[in-house]
Amino acid sequence: MAGWAGVAMTERLERWEADELGPAKVAFLRLDARVSAIVVIDNVALGPAIGGVRMRPDVTAGEVARLARAMTVKSALARLPHGGGKAGIAAPPTLGPADHERVMRAFGLAIEHLVDYIPGPDMGTSETSMAYVHDEIGRAVGLPAVLGGVPLDELGATGFGLAVCADVLSEAKVLDLCGARVAVQGFGAVGGHACRALAERGALIVAVSDIKGATANTDGLDVAALLAHKNASGGIAGFPGGITVPRDDVVTFDCDIFVPAAQPDVVTTDNAGKISARVILEGANIPITRQAEAELAERGVLCIPDVLANSGGVICAAAEYRGAGHGEAFTEIEEKIRDTAGELLDRVERTTLPPRAVAEQMALERLHEAMALRRRL
Numbered sequence: 001m002a003g004w005a006g007v008a009m010t011e012r013l014e015r016w017e018a019d020e021l022g023p024a025k026v027a028f029l030r031l032d033a034r035v036s037a038i039v040v041i042d043n044v045a046l047g048p049a050i051g052g053v054r055m056r057p058d059v060t061a062g063e064v065a066r067l068a069r070a071m072t073v074k075s076a077l078a079r080l081p082h083g084g085g086k087a088g089i090a091a092p093p094t095l096g097p098a099d100h101e102r103v104m105r106a107f108g109l110a111i112e113h114l115v116d117y118i119p120g121p122d123m124g125t126s127e128t129s130m131a132y133v134h135d136e137i138g139r140a141v142g143l144p145a146v147l148g149g150v151p152l153d154e155l156g157a158t159g160f161g162l163a164v165c166a167d168v169l170s171e172a173k174v175l176d177l178c179g180a181r182v183a184v185q186g187f188g189a190v191g192g193h194a195c196r197a198l199a200e201r202g203a204l205i206v207a208v209s210d211i212k213g214a215t216a217n218t219d220g221l222d223v224a225a226l227l228a229h230k231n232a233s234g235g236i237a238g239f240p241g242g243i244t245v246p247r248d249d250v251v252t253f254d255c256d257i258f259v260p261a262a263q264p265d266v267v268t269t270d271n272a273g274k275i276s277a278r279v280i281l282e283g284a285n286i287p288i289t290r291q292a293e294a295e296l297a298e299r300g301v302l303c304i305p306d307v308l309a310n311s312g313g314v315i316c317a318a319a320e321y322r323g324a325g326h327g328e329a330f331t332e333i334e335e336k337i338r339d340t341a342g343e344l345l346d347r348v349e350r351t352t353l354p355p356r357a358v359a360e361q362m363a364l365e366r367l368h369e370a371m372a373l374r375r376r377l
């Protein structure tokens with residue numbers, strides 16, 4: 001780790017406001033002279049907080065706090081017996097495997113006393129990282145299958161959940177999934193499985209991007225061939241079954257459904273007016289700014305918010321924590337997302353509020369009910 005100057009996360013602490021929900025607890029941890037971490041346990045009224053560990057050199061306390069709040073809302077909306085939390089580890093960008101293991105084990109020991117926080121994988125951490133934490137303190141989700149984990153990215157839990165949302169919209173006649181034209185930004189764990197699951201339901205995947213480029217075919221891309229091309233070449237560039245288009249054109253591509261499954265803030269008020277999709281299924285976290293969501297709602301574009309659309313991952317993690325296997329976890333994803341999406345659609349029809357506000361209202365109702373029964377949060 002030579003050359004790493006170290007970043008004291010407290011020096012870059014962004015301002016954030018505590019409110020009636022949380023945070024319940026914030027811990028700043030120094031794992032060694034050069035690596036610091038923060039854990040935000042936002043709200044535990046419904047149960048111990050599940051949340052990923054993000055390892056990035058520039059992770060900030062404010063970002064971790066916002067993500068922890070998103071987990072509170074997501075878990076409450078899915079009626080999970082869990083609260084929301086998140087952790088960030090500000091580690092050097094080029095940690096080798098031995099240093100990664102050392103940092104993760106140190107992180108595990110440092111959070112041993114934070115019994116209300118159950119860590120899982122996020123950007124920069126993996127199933128293996130969680131195995132090290134679990135080995136130290138017996139508490140983590142997103143474990144390798146050999147340790148009883150349900151490998152949610154490999155199995156496509158979040159992509160499956162997105163497709164279940166699309167099923168509910170199709171059954172409610174909001175859209176006809178069979179033949180619907182879908183554009184997907186990101187072809188990783190979420191985007192790749194979403195493409196597969198939506199194509200299986202008869203949708204046409206007309207455009208897909210990854211970090212390096214994009215491919216399109218108005219007759220529908222062959223998703224299995226595209227996955228094979230990506231596995232062989234490392235990306236979707238040069239896929240012979242589509243034409244190359246500029247990467248960011250996928251966001252405003254002519255389609256019925258847009259699935260952002262890569263980065264935050266890809267739709268802003270700058271490009272919201274150019275969105276042609278009638279439905280957006282938010283696979284990534286906060287892919288659309290609040291102002292852009294409001295603008296899209298006014299134009300009649302239905303945005304199914306991240307807290308519902310991408311909740312397959314946390315539902316799967318909660319099932320794993322309980323000791324459930326793959327089949328049970330996927331049944332639960334289907335049941336929970338169906339219930340919540342159905343209720344959301346009903347409520348959206350009866351109000352002028354955008355779907356995100358309605359989803360937050362649903363989560364808040366559950367949180368308030370639970371908080372009224374708790375003496376200490």
Ligand code: NAD
Binds near residue numbers: 186211262264313
């Ligand atoms: P991943 O790393 O497996 O895949 C990300 C994909 O996005 C890659 O194909 C990458 O090339 C692409 N990408 C990155 N920047 C891009 C850009 N500017 N334009 C186009 N493509 C770009 O990550 P993932 O697990 O699929 O997660 C994607 C998003 O979904 C993240 O925001 C993540 O926080 C969120 N999310 C993931 C899960 C999960 O279960 N994995 C659950 C909930 C939310």
